[in-house]
Amino acid sequence: MLFGYSLLLPTFVVFALVVLYPIIHGVVMSFSDYTYITVAKGKGFSWNNFENYKTIFQNGLFKQLGTTLAFTILTVSFELVLGMAIALMLENFNSGSGLLRSLFLMPWTIPSIVTALLWSWLFQAQFGVVNFFLSRLGLISNANMEWIQNPKTALMTVIVANVWRQTPYMLIMLLAALQNVRTDLIEAATIDGASGVAVFWNVKIPAIKPVLGTTLITCVMSSFQQFTIIYNMTNGGPVDKTTTLSIGAYKQAFTNMNLGAGASIGVVWMVILVVGISIFNAKTKRFDNI
Amino acid sequence: MGMVTRKKRSTKILLWVFIAFLLVAFLFPIYWMFIGSLKDNSVLMKTPPQLYPTFQTVENYKTVLTNAKYLRYILNSLIVATGTVVIDLVLATLAGYSLSRYRYPGRKAIMILLLSAQIFPVVVIIISLYTFFRKLNLMNSYLGLMLADVAMSLPLSVWMLMSFVDSVPKSLDEAAHIDGCSRYMTLQLIVMPLMKPGMLAVGIYAFLQSWDDYMLGLVIMTKTTMKTLPVGIAETFMGEFGFDYAGMMTISVVASLPVLLLFLVFQKYMVAGLTGGAVKE
Numbered sequence: 001m002l003f004g005y006s007l008l009l010p011t012f013v014v015f016a017l018v019v020l021y022p023i024i025h026g027v028v029m030s031f032s033d034y035t036y037i038t039v040a041k042g043k044g045f046s047w048n049n050f051e052n053y054k055t056i057f058q059n060g061l062f063k064q065l066g067t068t069l070a071f072t073i074l075t076v077s078f079e080l081v082l083g084m085a086i087a088l089m090l091e092n093f094n095s096g097s098g099l100l101r102s103l104f105l106m107p108w109t110i111p112s113i114v115t116a117l118l119w120s121w122l123f124q125a126q127f128g129v130v131n132f133f134l135s136r137l138g139l140i141s142n143a144n145m146e147w148i149q150n151p152k153t154a155l156m157t158v159i160v161a162n163v164w165r166q167t168p169y170m171l172i173m174l175l176a177a178l179q180n181v182r183t184d185l186i187e188a189a190t191i192d193g194a195s196g197v198a199v200f201w202n203v204k205i206p207a208i209k210p211v212l213g214t215t216l217i218t219c220v221m222s223s224f225q226q227f228t229i230i231y232n233m234t235n236g237g238p239v240d241k242t243t244t245l246s247i248g249a250y251k252q253a254f255t256n257m258n259l260g261a262g263a264s265i266g267v268v269w270m271v272i273l274v275v276g277i278s279i280f281n282a283k284t285k286r287f288d289n290i
Numbered sequence: 291m292g293m294v295t296r297k298k299r300s301t302k303i304l305l306w307v308f309i310a311f312l313l314v315a316f317l318f319p320i321y322w323m324f325i326g327s328l329k330d331n332s333v334l335m336k337t338p339p340q341l342y343p344t345f346q347t348v349e350n351y352k353t354v355l356t357n358a359k360y361l362r363y364i365l366n367s368l369i370v371a372t373g374t375v376v377i378d379l380v381l382a383t384l385a386g387y388s389l390s391r392y393r394y395p396g397r398k399a400i401m402i403l404l405l406s407a408q409i410f411p412v413v414v415i416i417i418s419l420y421t422f423f424r425k426l427n428l429m430n431s432y433l434g435l436m437l438a439d440v441a442m443s444l445p446l447s448v449w450m451l452m453s454f455v456d457s458v459p460k461s462l463d464e465a466a467h468i469d470g471c472s473r474y475m476t477l478q479l480i481v482m483p484l485m486k487p488g489m490l491a492v493g494i495y496a497f498l499q500s501w502d503d504y505m506l507g508l509v510i511m512t513k514t515t516m517k518t519l520p521v522g523i524a525e526t527f528m529g530e531f532g533f534d535y536a537g538m539m540t541i542s543v544v545a546s547l548p549v550l551l552l553f554l555v556f557q558k559y560m561v562a563g564l565t566g567g568a569v570k571e
Binding site: 023232246254269 | 305308309312313316317319320322323326334335336337338339341377380381382384385387388389391392393394400403404406407408409410411412413414415416417418419420421422424437438440441444445448473474477498501502504505509519520523524527528535538539542545546549550552553554557561564565
């Protein structure tokens with residue numbers, strides 16, 4: 001037992017120092033005056049009567065929360081539909097599915113900063129290829145349509161970029177799960193006259209439910225965390241239309257130099273995710289049988 | 291019967307068309323990046339765009355790869371990513387083995403903590419580290435960024451290796467023990483060689499994660515000589531060179547190619563490592 005602990009110790013120390021302590025420190029500091037100035041002066045904790053929380057409520061916290069939820073729900077829905085569709089198709093191919101899988105996984109290795117640059121270029125108003133294709137297909141009348149700078153479409157552009165990069169992750173998880181479904185169950189259902197659609201809903205989906213749950217949670221949380229793509233494509237704009245909690249917290253902390261207010265956005269975010277996951281867990285019992 | 295096969299064949303063709311369409315949609319941006327890096331800005335800013343590749347100019351690559359600033363960013367990224375991989379592997383191998391083989395109070399708590407680590411906002415962590423690292427003199431230091439990067443990849447790394455050790459028969463440990471191996475020797479000589487595929491997967495995962503990091507590097511590395519590639523790229527092309535699309539695509543290829551190749555060569559291990567833990571249950 002002691003040997004077991006000793007092997008775990010280094011991991012625990014690093015995790016405690018670089019994750020747990022900063023999180024607890026962040027929660028504490030969300031109730032304190034905590035700015036570049038107080039840090040430079042070396043001042044410690046000083047209770048400030050929810051001043052940080054007042055600041056973030058007055059600076060569009062609810063709007064940021066709404067943007068984050070819209071971004072997350074849309075991103076994960078598109079990823080789920082696309083990932084599932086591609087996984088089901090690849091599952092049907094006996095030959096060449098390995099090569100196809102490699103090709104579909106490629107966007108996932110492209111660094112986030114490159115994803116941001118690349119999609120900024122694709123969506124570029126004058127020379128961007130998105131406008132070229134869409135106007136050739138007759139889908140848009142304005143061939144120089146602004147996508148990223150337009151308040152109505154900005155959020156959509158960062159969602160597209162994020163979906164492009166993250167769908168491959170959804171795909172490998174779902175494909176691995178589908179390939180693990182017992183073939184005798186599928187055969188039995190097919191012999192009993194079940195259609196492909198019925199087999200999908202009644203045999204495959206129940207069988208892959210645990211993996212589906214884990215993968216969805218992972219994608220939801222990483223969408224909440226998404227910073228690089230949004231910050232570099234839109235910088236949270238135009239008119240804060242793409243300012244998610246992640247962007248809002250960063251800007252409060254490092255642009256407005258109010259670290260406490262930034263931390264308090266993070267505290268709100270953790271509360272929301274913990275409540276959300278508890279509800280999810282109560283329904284699916286996901287974390288009960290570790 | 292004939293109708294059924296015909297129906298099957300037409301479904302198959304439809305499937306091919308659909309899959310080809312999606313494949314083109316997913317790969318087009320990567321194609322566009324590569325061919326953009328081989329074109330001149332004067333060509334890129336033409337309408338309608340030139341959709342086919344041309345191979346006349348490697349000027350863009352010369353410009354990027356002879357620029358000392360970029361070389362420094364690349365070197366910094368390589369140092370940080372390599373260090374991250376080493377630290378992450380040592381920690382996760384020991385911890386993964388421990389969590390898989392030993393039963394002790396607090397084990398379940400640690401596992402739940404690792405599993406739910408993604409809830410913690412990275413932005414809060416970096417807000418706190420900003421003060422904490424200043425006190426410890428870890429700002430603008432490789433070790434500081436490595437530690438922060440390790441913390442990001444550690445939870446999944448431990449989880450992946452734990453699942454991996456679960457698949458190594460316990461009887462091997464017991465046999466080694468009877469033969470007089472100490473517990474540490476059992477890990478190093480018997481189990482670790484069998485863990486190699488898992489460790490490879492974790493190593494690549496940690497490398498990709500560190501190579502991709504932007505926010506931690508942005509806050510921790512403020513000196514120009516210490517900046518990592520993603521931060522350097524963002525600073526250059528979101529600012530004064532915002533219209534140098536050729537340069538943008540070239541540096542994009544330079545930043546993507548190492549990880550793309552790494553992934554293509556080792557993807558079998560990566561996929562097995564990532565899906566293993568989740569799918570097995």
